[in-house]
Amino acid sequence: MKTFSAxxxxxxxxxxxxxxxxxAALDNGLGKTxxxxxxxxxxxxxxxxxxxxxxTADAMVTSxxxxxxxxxxxxxxxxxxxxxxxxxxxxxxxxxxSGIKSLADYVHSKGLLFGIYSDAGAKTCAGRPGSxxxxxxxAITYAAWGVDYLKYDWCNAERQDSLESYSLMSxxxxxxxxxxxxSLCEWGSTxxxxxxxxxxxxxxxxxxxxxxxxxxxxxxxxxxxxxxxxLDGLEPYAGPGxxxxxxxLEVGNGNLxxxxxxxxxxxxxxxxxxxxxxxxxxxxxxxxxxxxxxKEVLAIDQDPLGKQAxxxxxxxxxxxxxxxxxxxxxxxxxxxxxxxxxxxxVKWEDLGYPAHLSAQLRDVSQHKDLxxxxxxxxxxxxxxAVVLVTVKP
Ligand code: GLA
Numbered sequence: 001m002k003t004f005s006a007x008x009x010x011x012x013x014x015x016x017x018x019x020x021x022x023x024a025a026l027d028n029g030l031g032k033t034x035x036x037x038x039x040x041x042x043x044x045x046x047x048x049x050x051x052x053x054x055x056t057a058d059a060m061v062t063s064x065x066x067x068x069x070x071x072x073x074x075x076x077x078x079x080x081x082x083x084x085x086x087x088x089x090x091x092x093x094x095x096x097x098s099g100i101k102s103l104a105d106y107v108h109s110k111g112l113l114f115g116i117y118s119d120a121g122a123k124t125c126a127g128r129p130g131s132x133x134x135x136x137x138x139a140i141t142y143a144a145w146g147v148d149y150l151k152y153d154w155c156n157a158e159r160q161d162s163l164e165s166y167s168l169m170s171x172x173x174x175x176x177x178x179x180x181x182x183s184l185c186e187w188g189s190t191x192x193x194x195x196x197x198x199x200x201x202x203x204x205x206x207x208x209x210x211x212x213x214x215x216x217x218x219x220x221x222x223x224x225x226x227x228x229x230x231l232d233g234l235e236p237y238a239g240p241g242x243x244x245x246x247x248x249l250e251v252g253n254g255n256l257x258x259x260x261x262x263x264x265x266x267x268x269x270x271x272x273x274x275x276x277x278x279x280x281x282x283x284x285x286x287x288x289x290x291x292x293x294x295k296e297v298l299a300i301d302q303d304p305l306g307k308q309a310x311x312x313x314x315x316x317x318x319x320x321x322x323x324x325x326x327x328x329x330x331x332x333x334x335x336x337x338x339x340x341x342x343x344x345x346v347k348w349e350d351l352g353y354p355a356h357l358s359a360q361l362r363d364v365s366q367h368k369d370l371x372x373x374x375x376x377x378x379x380x381x382x383x384x385a386v387v388l389v390t391v392k393p
Pocket of ligand 1: 041076077124125126153185187207208
């Protein structure tokens with residue numbers, strides 16, 4: 001059994017503290033906790049329209065997602081069709097007949113924030129016009145439309161320098177004068193965690209997620225556990241205003257089982273990940289809604305320290321992930337990647353606590369206090385599931 005124990009947790013935590021010195025960070029005041037919202041791509045791909053976005057904004061309010069903290073409604077690729085004679089980006093007139101400004105106004109009227117998508121190359125991944133050579137023009141257009149969030153992709157940009165390209169758009173957004181959360185999407189290909197803190201608020205750390213528990217697609221799509229493996233080790237780089245992004249949520253999509261949906265959401269909260277729902281909010285079932293709006297899980301994701309969990313135990317398919325919360329508390333996820341139920345133990349030393357410590361445990365998944373425990377905690381975790389607890393000394 002491989003136990004990284006307190007050493008790894010403490011090392012990464014102190015490094016995170018060092019790296020979280022705000023002076024060097026992007027100074028747009030946004031993303032102090034991981035952004036929460038919805039994005040069209042995972043469920044709808046190119047099938048976007050103003051009707052979908054309006055109905056989604058309505059559903060975000062009526063479903064309780066807004067009350068739970070979700071704010072951004074983001075249109076991904078395929079809203080744009082061409083540039084006009086002056087080079088100004090043009091939205092698809094059939095799908096967005098009222099125009100993007102009016103759509104942003106509608107989203108704002110619901111007390112929500114509005115996001116859009118572009119690409120650092122000349123074309124987006126779906127072959128629509130990208131921002132290459134139009135960075136300032138696009139930033140000014142977005143600011144005039146009332147855009148609050150920009151996801152900036154990396155297709156057709158192979159010959160560009162990522163730091164240079166993302167810095168250019170970052171500066172263009174800043175100079176346009178409207179606070180716009182900047183979401184970098186170069187899939188981790190040039191290790192953005194090493195350079196993007198001063199450039200954007202969040203950066204994709206992996207290729208695209210697919211609605212699967214375990215498995216990799218030939219084109220590079222990743223299941224939930226593949227993404228977890230890719231995030232292990234990146235915890236020193238996350239902090240208020242600058243987070244690793246393990247991609248948008250697939251909760252409620254594909255064939256994820258109820259336990260897998262819960263585990264996926266719990267692990268994204270442990271990772272201090274942006275929580276960008278990717279399902280159809282207009283028709284989600286009560287189980288999906290309950291997962292996405294679980295206030296105790298959301299409180300872990302939104303903990304003001306912004307510390308991403310470390311994998312502190314890896315014992316075959318049994319894992320323990322832990323993160324520090326305000327007040328010296330810990331959130332702990334016992335993760336079972338196996339096909340059968342497993343007994344998983346976390347020792348206090350794995351959490352950077354002394355073994356003799358007596359601490360209060362709360363089962364976050366069950367919303368139940370478990371009383372006081374000394375030295376360790378063991379639970380039987382169902383297959384492809386997480387038992388999520390908080391530990392308070
Ligand atoms: C890339 C991104 C996805 C999505 C699509 C849109 O694959 O990683 O999240 O934005 O492009 O074409």
